[in-house]
Amino acid sequence: MSAPIVFIDGDQGTTGLQIHDRLRNRTDISLFTLAAGERKDARRRAEAINACDIAILCLPDAAAREAVGAIVNPAVRVIDASSAHRTQSGWTYGFPEMAPEQAALIANASRVTNPGCYPTGAVGLLRPLAQAGLIPGNYPISIHAVSGYSGRGRAGVEEHEGAGADRAPMYQVYGLELAHKHTPEIQQHAGLAQRPIFVPAYGAFRQGIVLTVPLVLELLAPGVDGATVHACLARHYAGSTHVRVLPMPESGAVKHLDPQVLNGTNDMQLSVFHDAEHGHVLLSAVFDNLGKGASGAAVQNLDLMLAR
Template identity: 55%
Template sequence: MTPKVFIDGEVGTTGLQIRARLAGRKDVALVSLPEAERKDTARRRDAMNAADLVILCLPDDASREAVTLIDNPATRVVDASSAHRVADGWVYGMPEYDAGQRAAIAQAKRVTNPGCYAITAVSMLHPLVAAGLVPADFPVTINAISGYSGGGKKMIASFENKAAPDYTEVPFRVYALGLEHKHTEEIRKWGGLDHRPLFVPSVGRFRQGMIVQVPLQLWALPGAVTSEAVHAALAAHYAGQRFVRVAALEETAAMSGLEPEAVNGTNELRLHVFGNARREQAVVVGLIDNLGKGASGQAVQNVNLMLGLTEEAGLDGVVNPAY
C-alpha cells in the first residue's frame, strides 16, 4: 500500500517546497485538508493520525502542540521546525552525520530536521572534532550569510513586497546580535562542542542560498594541524556520500571567490577548505541551498529513508518551486 504523507503547514515556505518535491510521485500519497480546515484542530488531528508519516512545517510552539495531537503509535513524524533539534527521543535528521545515522533515521518514529545554518556548520565541525583535529573545548567562531527566504514569508515580503510595512532595500544585514540564535545550541550539541560557538549570521538581498564559514587558527590547534589534514578528515568522513561533496584542494585553490547561490535548486552540501600554510590559517566553508539540503530537500531525504523509498527520489535535478 502506498504510504500516506500529511504536511501540517503545507502553505508555508518550507511546506510548499516539500510538497513540490513529493507531488506527482507514485511512491507516496499526499493527504491535504481544504483551506478552510487547515487550522481546524480536530481535522488536523484526524489527518495526522490517519497518515503513515507527518511532516511538521510550523512555528516551534505549534510543532510541539501538533505532536501532542498524534496518538496513533504507527504515525511517524519529521519536524522541520527547531522545536525538537536538541530534544531527547528525537533522531537528528542528517543521514551523513555518522555511519549509523542513516539507519537510525530509517527506523525512527520521530526525526528532527536540521536547521540550515546548523547542518552546514555541523557538517564541518563534527568530523573535525571526532577526528581530534579540533578539540571539543575549542573556542569556535562561525560567520554565515543566508538568502532572505530563510526568514519565512514575513522576511520574503520585507524584501520583495514594496507595500509591506517593513519593506527594505538594504543589501546586507547582520542580525541575532544578542548571540542567542536558535541554531547555536543545535550546532554545539551535534558539532560535539563543549561550549556554544560564537555564531554571527547575516542576511543578504538574494532569495536563497547560503555560505557558512568556520575560520581556524591552525597554530592554536594542538598537534600541528594543517589545512591538508582538515581536508583529509572531511573527505574521509563523507566519502561515497551522494549529497555532501568535499571539493578537492586543487579546485578550491583555483577559486577567487564563492557565490552563496552556487548550489541553489539542489540537495547538495558542498564543502571547501581554504588554507594559508605560511600564516597557519584555514577557513572551512560550506555552501548550501537554505531551502534545499537546508530545509525541504533534507526533509524529503528523511521521508524517503523512513518510508523505505529510494533516498534520492524527488531530489535529483533542479527544483525551484514558487513560494
C-alpha cells in the same frame, strides 16, 4: 498494498511549499494536505495527523509541539522541520551524512527532527573534525553565515518581493545578542565542548547559504594543518551522494563563494582554504537553505523512512 499516506501540516510556508513541490508528482506515496478552511481547525488537524503514515511538520515551534502532542496513533511517524525538537532526547537528528550509522537511525525512527539550515553547514564541517580530535575542546569556535531572505520565511519573502521591495536592505547581520536558537543545536550535534559564537546574516537574494568557520592552526591539535583538516572531511564524506568536499587543488583556484550555486538541489559543498604562511584555515559550506537546509533534507529523510 496501498501507498503510504504522507501528510504535510503547514504546506503554505516557504519550506512546506517546496516540500509539496518535490513530492506532488510522486506515485509511490499518497500526499495529503488540509484545505485552507481546515488549517486552523485543531480537531481536523488531529484527525489528519492520526490518519497518516508519516507527517511532515512545517510549523512554528509551538504549533509543532501541539501537533506531536495530538498524536495518539502509535503507527504515525513524524519529520519535524521546526526547531522544536532538535536538541530533545527521543528524537533522531535528520542529517543522514552526520555519522556512518545516521541514515539507518533515521530509516528506523518514529520521530525525526530536521536540522536547521545553518546547523547543517556548521555540523557538517565541525563534527568530523571534533570527533577526530583535531579541534581541542577549549577551541573558541566562531561561525559566520549569510542566507537568502527566504530563511526568514514569508516575512522575508514579502519584504524583498512585496510592495516595498525597493526599500528592502541589501544585507543585514542579526543575532547580535549572540543567543541565536541554532547555537545549542550546533554545539550538541557538532560535539563541541563549549558554545560557539554564531553570527548570521541575510542577503538580498532569495535562497542559498555560505557558511564559514575560521581556524588558527596553532590552537588546534599538534601537527594539524590544512591538508589534515581536508583529509578528515574528505574521508568522512567519501561516497556521499549529497555532500561533496572540494579537492584541495580546486579550492586553491576558488576566488569567490556563490551562495546560490546549489539552489534547487539537496547538495552541499564543503571546502578547505588555507594560508600556510600565517597558519590560518577557512572552512566553508555552500548549500540551498531551502534544499539541504530544509525541504530537500526533509524529502531525503522521508525516502529513508519509506525504504525501511
